[in-house]
Amino acid sequence: MTIQSRDYWFERAQGLKIEGRAYIDGRYVASVTGETFRSVNPANGLGFVDVASCDVRDVDIAVGAARRAFDGWARMAPADRKKILLRFAELILANRDELALLETLNVGKPITNTTTGDIPSAANCIAWSAEAIDKIYGEVAPGAWDMTTLVVREPLGVVAAVVPWNYPMSMSAWKIGPALATGNCMILKPAEQSPLSAIRLAALATEAGVPDGVFNVIPGFGHTAGKALGLHADVDCITFTGSTEVGKYFLQYSAQSNAKRVSLELGGKSPHIVLADCSDLDGAAKAVAAGIFANAGQVCNAGSRLIVEEGIRDAFLERVVSIAKALSPGDPLDPATRLGPLVDDTQLGRVLDYIDIGQKEGARLVAGGARTLLDSNGYYLSPTVFDGVSNSMRIAQEEIFGPVLCALTVRDFDEAISVANDTIYGLAAAVWTDDIRKAHRAAKSLRAGVVWVNCFDKGSMSAPFGGFKQSGFGRDKSLHALEKYTDLKSIWIAH
Numbered sequence: 085m086t087i088q089s090r091d092y093w094f095e096r097a098q099g100l101k102i103e104g105r106a107y108i109d110g111r112y113v114a115s116v117t118g119e120t121f122r123s124v125n126p127a128n129g130l131g132f133v134d135v136a137s138c139d140v141r142d143v144d145i146a147v148g149a150a151r152r153a154f155d156g157w158a159r160m161a162p163a164d165r166k167k168i169l170l171r172f173a174e175l176i177l178a179n180r181d182e183l184a185l186l187e188t189l190n191v192g193k194p195i196t197n198t199t200t201g202d203i204p205s206a207a208n209c210i211a212w213s214a215e216a217i218d219k220i221y222g223e224v225a226p227g228a229w230d231m232t233t234l235v236v237r238e239p240l241g242v243v244a245a246v247v248p249w250n251y252p253m254s255m256s257a258w259k260i261g262p263a264l265a266t267g268n269c270m271i272l273k274p275a276e277q278s279p280l281s282a283i284r285l286a287a288l289a290t291e292a293g294v295p296d297g298v299f300n301v302i303p304g305f306g307h308t309a310g311k312a313l314g315l316h317a318d319v320d321c322i323t324f325t326g327s328t329e330v331g332k333y334f335l336q337y338s339a340q341s342n343a344k345r346v347s348l349e350l351g352g353k354s355p356h357i358v359l360a361d362c363s364d365l366d367g368a369a370k371a372v373a374a375g376i377f378a379n380a381g382q383v384c385n386a387g388s389r390l391i392v393e394e395g396i397r398d399a400f401l402e403r404v405v406s407i408a409k410a411l412s413p414g415d416p417l418d419p420a421t422r423l424g425p426l427v428d429d430t431q432l433g434r435v436l437d438y439i440d441i442g443q444k445e446g447a448r449l450v451a452g453g454a455r456t457l458l459d460s461n462g463y464y465l466s467p468t469v470f471d472g473v474s475n476s477m478r479i480a481q482e483e484i485f486g487p488v489l490c491a492l493t494v495r496d497f498d499e500a501i502s503v504a505n506d507t508i509y510g511l512a513a514a515v516w517t518d519d520i521r522k523a524h525r526a527a528k529s530l531r532a533g534v535v536w537v538n539c540f541d542k543g544s545m546s547a548p549f550g551g552f553k554q555s556g557f558g559r560d561k562s563l564h565a566l567e568k569y570t571d572l573k574s575i576w577i578a579h
């Protein structure tokens with residue numbers, strides 16, 4: 085895929101018309117209070133668009149619209165819903181450059197990644213879910229001669245998706261695809277840092293033929309719009325991606341309101357194990373570096389804990405550190421950039437605090453550790469590596485969500501597995517080894533929803549994604565994702 089030049093992106097960014105209003109019942113609307121907040125470009129720290137700040141009143145209006153639209157959408161033949169959603173996916177691709185630009189300006193993700201990754205993968209997720217929907221059958225349960233028992237799946241009704249800022253389009257699409265395909269209506273609340281692509285997406289849905297009210301976008305804050313969705317008595321399901329802390333709030337909101345279904349895709353502190361018998365240390369080092377520095381480490385499944393067997397420790401760490409030092413951040417609108425800024429000043433401050441904590445805990449800083457490109461006023465941080473980390477340190481236990489790798493040394497396989505599993509999280513894990521028995525044993529022993537062997541961060545729509553332990557429950561992607569948005573009904577027909 086050819087990516088446009090630097091000049092093209094800078095010019096296009098200048099002329100871009102950006103919508104900041106909410107999208108409810110098929111049209112753009114200001115928030116009821118008229119209040120807005122300012123979206124900031126993390127590459128230069130400048131505000132560039134005012135966005136509707138929705139609260140409980142806007143949520144109420146959107147839930148009403150979604151409820152009214154539900155019967156029509158849910159009763160449409162799956163093949164017809166499929167056609168509309170396939171058109172939606174096509175429109176996302178047709179507007180790829182604009183969506184990529186919105187994403188890059190909003191969260192600082194390199195334009196190369198948004199054009200070739202985030203946007204096409206979001207389109208693919210919606211198309212994949214749409215294609216599945218007229219190929220899934222119900223069941224006829226075995227029973228008596230004079231009774232027919234059907235087991236069918238029905239949509240839940242009004243689904244609210246609350247999503248984070250690190251992959252705004254992809255995380256939204258992982259919810260939109262299966263929820264809409266199965267016949268639900270939706271309200272999407274993007275993170276306050278990243279509302280712009282979601283708002284644009286809503287208008288594309290209408291253009292594709294999605295009926296009014298079926299897909300609504302409510303920008304706003306977590307403690308206002310997010311909480312109002314969590315507590316709303318007419319929302320049937322919350323599908324959440326974000327931190328473990330906020331995920332737990334949604335369980336409380338559900339308990340305090342209507343026992344709505346909640347599925348949670350939460351944080352991680354994924355172990356990336358390299359065993360001494362690994363013959364491809366260069367390949368493993370590249371994967372370890374990409375696994376923590378991609379998207380500036382703001383990745384739920386980032387391989388933030390490198391667990392390396394002592395025999396190869398020096399040789400391996402040297403390789404990783406040299407990759408880290410060679411990787412310098414740059415303007416995300418430049419197609420040559422591989423590492424952009426962190427999303428905002430709060431996140432930068434949080435990550436810098438952890439770098440401080442790590443040093444105080446006695447870990448050795450062997451790469452990065454400081455802000456960079458200061459003249460830009462952007463939130464750039466050099467790729468950072470800590471050596472001499474022990475698993476009891478806060479930097480080894482808490483999710484930093486930045487380009488900070490913690491290296492831990494272990495004596496053998498058993499210690500590697502036990503250190504890997506010694507965390508409250510269980511989203512993903514990886515192991516590098518040439519020994520097939522160790523590969524299988526590790527894959528079974530690691531307590532995580534996704535395990536990679538001799539690779540990292542592989543995924544497709546055909547395989548589910550989600551966590552064990554406090555990384556959440558419920559799965560995104562694959563046919564299993566459709567289960568989250570449907571309920572089983574048993575129908576007994578006597579004859």
Ligand code: NAP
Nearest residue numbers: 247248249275276305306310311326327330349350351384
């Ligand atoms: P976050 O702070 O938990 O926020 C996620 C969403 O929840 C945002 O839309 C946020 O709105 C909203 N929210 C915040 N406080 C709320 C409250 N009291 N009530 C209701 N809603 C509330 O997470 P984030 O900082 O955006 O994203 C980073 C986190 O997401 C990391 O922990 C990362 O691991 C996790 N993540 C997980 C996955 C996965 O698939 N497992 C994928 C990506 C990211 P505001 O923006 O207004 O705060």
Ligand code: MG
Nearest residue numbers: 275276277306
């Ligand atoms: Mg937040």
